[in-house]
Amino acid sequence: MRQLFRKDNLIAKRLIVGVVLFSTLLSLLTTSIQLYFDYRQSVEAINEHLHQIEVSSLPTIVNSVWVIDHEQIQTQLDSLVKLKGIECVEIIVGDDVRWKAGSPKKTSVIERSFLLEHKYQDRMQNIGTLRVLADLDEVYDQLLDKILVILITNALKTFLVAGFIILFFHYLITRHLYRLLESFQKFRPQSINTQLIFNRHKKPGSPPDELDLLSSAFNQLQVNTRDSYQKLTTEKEKLHITLNSIIDGVIVSDESCLVEFINPVAEALTGWTNREAVGQSVSTVFNVLHETTREVVSDPVERAVTSGAVRHLSDHCVLISRSGNETAIETSAAPIIGAGGDILGAILVFNDVTSARQLTQELNWNASHDPLTRLPNRREFERRLQLAIPANENETVSHIILFMDLDQFKVVNDTCGHAAGDNLLRQLTSSLESQIRKSDILARLGGDEFGVLLHDCSIEKGLQIAEQLRKTVDSFRFIWQEKSFRIGVSIGFVSIREDDSVTNYIHHADMACYEAKAAGRNRIHVFQAEEGAVKEAELAWVNRITDAIDKNQFELHVQPIVCVKSLKVHHYEILIRLISDNNKIIYPNEFIPPAERYGIMSNIDRWVIQQTFSWLKTHAAQAPKVAINLSGASLGDKEFSQFVADHFEDGLVQGHQVCFEITETTAIANMSQALSLISNLKELGCSFALDDFGSGLSSFAYLKSFPVDYLKIDGSFVRDMVDDPIDLAMVQAIHQVGKVMNIETIAEHVENDALVSACQDIGINYLQGYGVGKPVSISSLVFNESLD
Secondary structure (H helix, E strand, O other): OHHHHOOOOHHHHHHHHHHHHHHHHHHHHHHHHHHHHHHHHHHHHHHHHHHHHHHHHHHHHHHHHHHOOHHHHHHHHHHHHOOOOEEEEEEEEOOEEEEEEEOOOOOOEEEEEEEEEEEEOOEEEEEEEEEEEEEOHHHHHHHHHHHHHHHHHHHHHHHHHHHHHHHHHHHHHHHHHHHHHHHHHOOOOOOOOOOOOOOOOOOOOOOOOHHHHHHHHHHHHHHHHHHHHHHHHHHHHHHHHHHHHOOOEEEEEEOOOEEEEEOHHHHHHHOOOHHHHOOOEHHHHOEEEEOOOOOEOOOHHHHHHHHOOOEEOOOOEEEEOOOOOEEEEEEEEEEEEOOOOOEEEEEEEEEEOHHHHHHHHHHHHHHHEOOOOOOEOHHHHHHHHHHHOOOOOOOOOOEEEEEEEEEOHHHHHHHHOHHHHHHHHHHHHHHHHOOOOOOOEEEEEEOOEEEEEEOOOOHHHHHHHHHHHHHHHHHOEEEEOOEEEEOEEEEEEEEEOOOOOHHHHHHHHHHHHHHHHHOOOOOEEEOOOOOHHHHHHHHHHHHHHHHHHHOOOEEEEEEEEEEOOOOOEEEEEEEEEEEOOOOOEEOHHHHHHHHHHOOOHHHHHHHHHHHHHHHHHHOOOOOOOEEEEOOHHHHOOOOHHHHHHHOOOOOOOOHHHEEEEEEHHHHHHOHHHHHHHHHHHHOOOOEEEEEEEOOOOOHHHHHOOOOOOEEEEOHHHHOOOOOOHHHHHHHHHHHHHHHHOOOEEEEOOOOOHHHHHHHHHHOOOEEOOOOOOOOEEHHHOOOOOOOO
């Protein structure tokens, strides 16, 4: 019973209030109804008396008033006042009260007036008015007495009923709720306490009621909670083990961005232990700066908690540890969102990308620099030239382009091999760099071609620098295996003063360089837009190439491509040479650029295909597989695929005997045409090789698009890979990608046995270069060994 009167027994209090209020309202309602009917009954009784007066007494009063019998009138009025509820009776004649019995009250009365009419000479004569006043005070007194009796009776009933209900409710429910409360207070999720059993007297076999279901649910809740707690404990341990085992740093925070946990990797990278970090703000433990600007980077956890979305940091962030060490990182922060949608905190994941970032920087550098001379390459040179052109709004400011082509460099390559040529280029680069200003750019544009961009340079100063460069090359002596070589340089000079395209400026510089060569080499030629000599030289090349095609002055050469294991010839690459009138061999680097420049390269491709197929048909029994190079012009020729298909019609040459090579840059620049041509010629059984692969940074991105059979790894990576680990890594990466894509690889510029061994170790499929076979005229080719 003590539980019934506890201060916190709110249910009992509410039950008492509810019972009292309900009983009171019910009593008031029933009392009001009863009083209403009693009042109506009393009023109806008075109305009945008034009706009796009208029916019974009114005629006699009319007669008495007619004869003016004062005594009789007064007697009649007195008798009316004695009726129950009648307070006052008056007879009014005109405006005066002539007879009256009783005294009227000012309130609580019912007034009724009756006309006094007497028939005289067949006419009704109005002789006065009988006014009757009935008293209601007695009615009200009776009603008040009844109200008091009813209220006292109902209050006593309400008290008794409320007490009984409370006691009954306590016995049936409240005491069991307190028992349930005590069980909840003793409840512990990690173990099961005593089973909850309510102390009740129930008949055996009676069906379970709500309390039985409640105790059963509580007991089951204990079991489920214990099992869930054990499962959560196990999952928590697994999570901690996982977080402690992964190679990424992990920081967990609450919704206020305070650290709740950091794993061992995060401890190692930040310099904070988990115990020290807990409770600290994430920005204190995770101190991140921009790698270049050294500005503090905004806290990604705070951004994730505020926005409710995953947030990443830029790719140029470094983590500053507690001891001041820097680590390049990649990181992301994700909000922890509860089941109700509330943000409970965030989890920050970051990893050390120092090595990867260094490799990326090296790859970016390689993409914009020549690996041999370590100078900017053609792409980087064009990019910087593009930046310089828009800045030329002021006519007083000009820049200079120098296009430099080494003279007699081919002699070194042909006499001593590419290794000697590479050594020469490296030595010469150092000499050239010493002759230009720090603001200038020296770039290797390809082969033996160099470009120089002289920033904010007058024509006079530019000519001085160009002459210094020419003299430097002219005085340079290259010694190789006790042989001394002297080279020269032809320089095209172009002044940048107008907003023109990069392509046009380089084209002008190339034309000026050609003029310098045509004028005797080892000299400087200043480009003049109006000079006719350049136009004549252009037409001379066009005419010369056209005549060479018509007169068959071109000659096919072949270079073997051998299997890496057996070193036996697998197939030959078709090469082209131009034979001058004095039987001097002119190499493709001289006539291919003007042919491409003036749109007649497709004619050369067609001549090569015609001659190659003719040779294959002549040697049908022994004809090997050959690889034919295609230019960008042929890729864009809509009729070219049909031209090739026509050469297969007689069936003397099979598709598997022919492989077509297209350079990576050409394929990417003419992607849709290249894909169409590859598709058409592959239907004929031809194979395809992607030449100079790796020379562009986009190589791997586009490789998936081209269904080629061979990847010819760019020689700039192959020739130095024995000594340069970056080149070796690039070659290995290209081969591995080819292997995954089921594309065989061919290493170019394999010049010595060391490169052969290195290629064999990597697993490259085929080799090409002076180390395994030099180019020879196709007419001198002797089939003295079996093809592999």
